[in-house]
Amino acid sequence: MKRLLAVALGILTAIGGFVDIGDLVTNALVGARFGLSLAWATLVGVVGICLYAEMSGRVAAVTGRGTFDLVRERLGPRAGLANLVASFLVTALTFGAEIGGVALALQLASDVNYLLWVPMVGLALWLVLWRVKFSVLENVFGLLGLALVVFGVAVWMLHPPWGDLAHQVVAPHKPAGEGLPTYFYYAIALFGAAMTPYEVFFFSSGAVEEHWSAKDIPIARVNVLLGFPLGGLLSLSIAASAALVLLPANVTVDSLGQVGLPVAIAAGKLALAATILGFVAATFGAALETGLSAGYTVAQYFGWQWGKYVRPRQAARFHLVLLLTLIAAVAVVLTTINPVTLTEYSVVFSAIALPLTYLPILVVANDPDYMGDRVNSRWVNALASVFLVVIVVASVAAIPLMIATKAGQ
Amino acid sequence: MSARRGPAGRGPAGREPAGRELFVHLHLLDRQVVDVDGRLVCKVDDLELAMDERGPYVTAILVGPRALGPRLGGRLGRWWAAIATRLLDPGRDPAPRRIDFAQVTDIGSAIKIARRTDELDIAPLEAWVDRHVIGRIPGSTHEGE
Numbered sequence: 001m002k003r004l005l006a007v008a009l010g011i012l013t014a015i016g017g018f019v020d021i022g023d024l025v026t027n028a029l030v031g032a033r034f035g036l037s038l039a040w041a042t043l044v045g046v047v048g049i050c051l052y053a054e055m056s057g058r059v060a061a062v063t064g065r066g067t068f069d070l071v072r073e074r075l076g077p078r079a080g081l082a083n084l085v086a087s088f089l090v091t092a093l094t095f096g097a098e099i100g101g102v103a104l105a106l107q108l109a110s111d112v113n114y115l116l117w118v119p120m121v122g123l124a125l126w127l128v129l130w131r132v133k134f135s136v137l138e139n140v141f142g143l144l145g146l147a148l149v150v151f152g153v154a155v156w157m158l159h160p161p162w163g164d165l166a167h168q169v170v171a172p173h174k175p176a177g178e179g180l181p182t183y184f185y186y187a188i189a190l191f192g193a194a195m196t197p198y199e200v201f202f203f204s205s206g207a208v209e210e211h212w213s214a215k216d217i218p219i220a221r222v223n224v225l226l227g228f229p230l231g232g233l234l235s236l237s238i239a240a241s242a243a244l245v246l247l248p249a250n251v252t253v254d255s256l257g258q259v260g261l262p263v264a265i266a267a268g269k270l271a272l273a274a275t276i277l278g279f280v281a282a283t284f285g286a287a288l289e290t291g292l293s294a295g296y297t298v299a300q301y302f303g304w305q306w307g308k309y310v311r312p313r314q315a316a317r318f319h320l321v322l323l324l325t326l327i328a329a330v331a332v333v334l335t336t337i338n339p340v341t342l343t344e345y346s347v348v349f350s351a352i353a354l355p356l357t358y359l360p361i362l363v364v365a366n367d368p369d370y371m372g373d374r375v376n377s378r379w380v381n382a383l384a385s386v387f388l389v390v391i392v393v394a395s396v397a398a399i400p401l402m403i404a405t406k407a408g409q
Numbered sequence: 410m411s412a413r414r415g416p417a418g419r420g421p422a423g424r425e426p427a428g429r430e431l432f433v434h435l436h437l438l439d440r441q442v443v444d445v446d447g448r449l450v451c452k453v454d455d456l457e458l459a460m461d462e463r464g465p466y467v468t469a470i471l472v473g474p475r476a477l478g479p480r481l482g483g484r485l486g487r488w489w490a491a492i493a494t495r496l497l498d499p500g501r502d503p504a505p506r507r508i509d510f511a512q513v514t515d516i517g518s519a520i521k522i523a524r525r526t527d528e529l530d531i532a533p534l535e536a537w538v539d540r541h542v543i544g545r546i547p548g549s550t551h552e553g554e
Binding site: 063064072076130131301302303304310312314316317319320323 | 435438439440441442448449450451452454477480481482518519526532534535538539542543544546548549550551
């Protein structure tokens, strides 16, 4: 019974923890402009994250080593350092976007300008990172994030033409008013939002934090293979609600309020309250994950003691990196850059950085020296190789498309 | 290159067969070092080798920016090592910190050593950050999980 509860908790937190500011903004933005004609990009991204998160969790459970520990081992100090700089910057950028997201959600709830919330959000994040147990921070925000299920409820209450929606998903058709480069630029953004590298850093390092061993692999696999697809469904319902309400009204999404607008229209005030709670929980939880991930990557490259399973004094350099990254991320948001714009860039840069994380994981997951008989099966390798091609194509195409479309305008 | 773990008779007695063949790049360099309590110590930033009549063998794990700097190479590597020397160890012998290879008890996905990390004096930055920043914040000694 206790084991069943643990599995259920894991799945629920995986669903609630799947959606972050990148998923919220990108799905609503794309839904309002392209309907569900880009749903395939989210679906592909979800399959990819399932595949590689399972791999990184398995590697961590078998070897006890976090992802970046192995990145340096496989790439050597020089290429590893270049990878560290890029991965750290993308993660820190995402961290800033999440902090801005929490502040925007609090602005929605309070009518107090988000810039006033930013320092308080920063302080709250630091207190949680400093004092709260890993298992608590992982579970509480994941569960509260489930409030975003109201997006699914809203889609249901809008009585959509289901056949038409399904047709848009299975037979994608670019809307007439949009250019092909823009269409693919947003496909890459959705892909990046679903596969953000920090999710893998966090998942693998979390496995080490919670002292997983090989016997935990089946539970981890269930969490990933059920939780992430259901989280992906949540992402799709955000896009669908925008497609049903905002697209016909010609509303473009440039604030978090517009992301929640379809819920307010379809399901009323209480549902809107749940939406805002979900926004706060999902972005705050993701801010904790990205902040920790930034610290994990640096500490694992240099071999420092890291993690919340030891006292802060026993991982002093790790906690210093956390603190400095937090201060820098808060400072970036306080420049008054629009957090929604920051989010859009963070998901595209995530897509660009994907091969840096995913290639080393694939290599190590195939190394019997580390993995023994837990190496990838043949079909996992076949699928992962196909994905690696997709990841590289998306990564290479992202910058030219960003320039050609002026970042999707 | 490959290097023996130690010439016959000089390996850590009873723990590993002395003279195991290792591939330095594959099994040692850049691998995580873990202490006797399971705490993370450092990465193998570089290795100290010695020669005898049977070829080269490993005598110590070298740790820290002055070991890593030369392996990074170029201006960045020199800068890396120089800054560490200036800031952390002014006036000290500029040789990198070392862990004697006789302390190594196991070479797997991590390299285990027989000592505790706080006995080793290999991480001056950790000590400085602990003393001046993290140790001064209230709650810094509360239990982990």
